[in-house]
Amino acid sequence: MAVRSAAFAALIETDPLRKCALVAALTAGAVDPLPPDCDWHRVPGRPARPPLVRPRDVPRRGLGSAQGRAALVHAVAHIEFNAINLALDAVCRFDGLPDAFYADWISVAQDEARHFCMLRERLLQLGYEYGDLPAHNGLWEAAEKTAGDALVRMALVPRVLEARGLDVTPGIIARLREIGDTPTLARLEVILAEEVRHVAIGTRWFRHLCAERGLEPASTFRALLDAHGVRLHPPLNRAARFEAGFVDAELS
Numbered sequence: 001m002a003v004r005s006a007a008f009a010a011l012i013e014t015d016p017l018r019k020c021a022l023v024a025a026l027t028a029g030a031v032d033p034l035p036p037d038c039d040w041h042r043v044p045g046r047p048a049r050p051p052l053v054r055p056r057d058v059p060r061r062g063l064g065s066a067q068g069r070a071a072l073v074h075a076v077a078h079i080e081f082n083a084i085n086l087a088l089d090a091v092c093r094f095d096g097l098p099d100a101f102y103a104d105w106i107s108v109a110q111d112e113a114r115h116f117c118m119l120r121e122r123l124l125q126l127g128y129e130y131g132d133l134p135a136h137n138g139l140w141e142a143a144e145k146t147a148g149d150a151l152v153r154m155a156l157v158p159r160v161l162e163a164r165g166l167d168v169t170p171g172i173i174a175r176l177r178e179i180g181d182t183p184t185l186a187r188l189e190v191i192l193a194e195e196v197r198h199v200a201i202g203t204r205w206f207r208h209l210c211a212e213r214g215l216e217p218a219s220t221f222r223a224l225l226d227a228h229g230v231r232l233h234p235p236l237n238r239a240a241r242f243e244a245g246f247v248d249a250e251l252s
Contacts, residue, residue: 002032003102004092010109011088012045016081016120016130019045020113023084026106031099034092043092044085044140049131050078058136063175070126072172073184074133077119079165080191081130082139083112083198086157089143094150097205104201111194118187125183145228151209155224158202159246160232165195166240167233196244203245218249 003026010022058075061068087109091102120130142161146153169192176185210217225231236251 003027003029003106004032004034007088007091007102007106007109008034008038010045011085011092012039012042014045014047016047016116019084020117023088023106023109023113026110028103028106031102033095038092043089044082044143046081046085047131050074050133050135052137053134055136055138058134063179063181066126069176069181069184070123070128071133073119073123073126074128074130075135076188076191077116077123077130078135079139080112080116080119083162084109084116086139086143087112089147090150090153093147094153097150098208101205101208104205108198108201111198115187115191115194118190122184122187151206151213151220152224152228154202154206154209155221156228156230158199159206159221160225160230162195162202163199163241163244163246164233166192166199166237166244167235169195170237192240196240199241199244207245218247221250 006022006026006029010019010026013019013022059071061071063069063072087105090105091109094101116130123130139157139161142157143153146156169188173185173188173192176182176188206221207217210220232251238246238251241251
């Protein structure tokens with residue numbers, strides 16, 4: 001099957017493990033136009049659980065208890081599940097980009113699927129399954145708001161929402177180290193290292209699209225933040241952000 005059609009089949013799959021298997025099987029191939037009868041009402045494919053609630057209604061628990069650590073792992077697993085769909089959606093949603101764009105985002109989807117499986121394994125060790133706890137839909141809502149323009153998607157999803165993980169994850173890892181939860185922190189260390197590449201891919205294609213449109217990237221990024229009412233919340237992991245392609249003018 002051509003690559004975008006195969007990605008769409010994975011995008012609409014509702015079972016998390018089947019979705020991960022479909023993503024793992026994706027390979028580089030002909031970058032096909034999607035057929036006009038694709039059912040976008042089925043996007044994104046996700047299971048009936050977890051129940052989706054407002055962000056402020058997601059329970060907050062400390063990491064000192066097993067239940068609190070399970071809540072953390074569940075929350076990150078939900079982020080990674082959404083990130084699978086976000087990467088697949090970038091492959092399927094945006095037409096007319098270089099073949100390397102689609103290859104990049106397929107590779108991201110495969111990383112995110114592997115991250116999800118790592119976290120689900122840890123969640124099972126803690127006595128829970130993905131879907132057992134409530135979650136919120138903020139990441140996918142951002143996908144919907146940026147569906148009309150690849151440049152806006154690249155600016156506001158990988159370079160804002162996913163980059164936020166670069167800022168907050170080191171503190172979570174430090175706290176897990178303090179309490180001796182090595183199995184969880186080891187997984188988060190893998191995810192943190194690989195998310196730098198994902199944000200860098202967002203940077204690469206944001207700059208590519210800016211160049212196509214004759215736009216200066218740093219000022220365009222700041223203008224998009226202002227236009228969408230988004231701000232970068234300190235403290236920022238500047239070292240990781242610079243590695244992912246940010247420049248000082250975007251972070252000041």
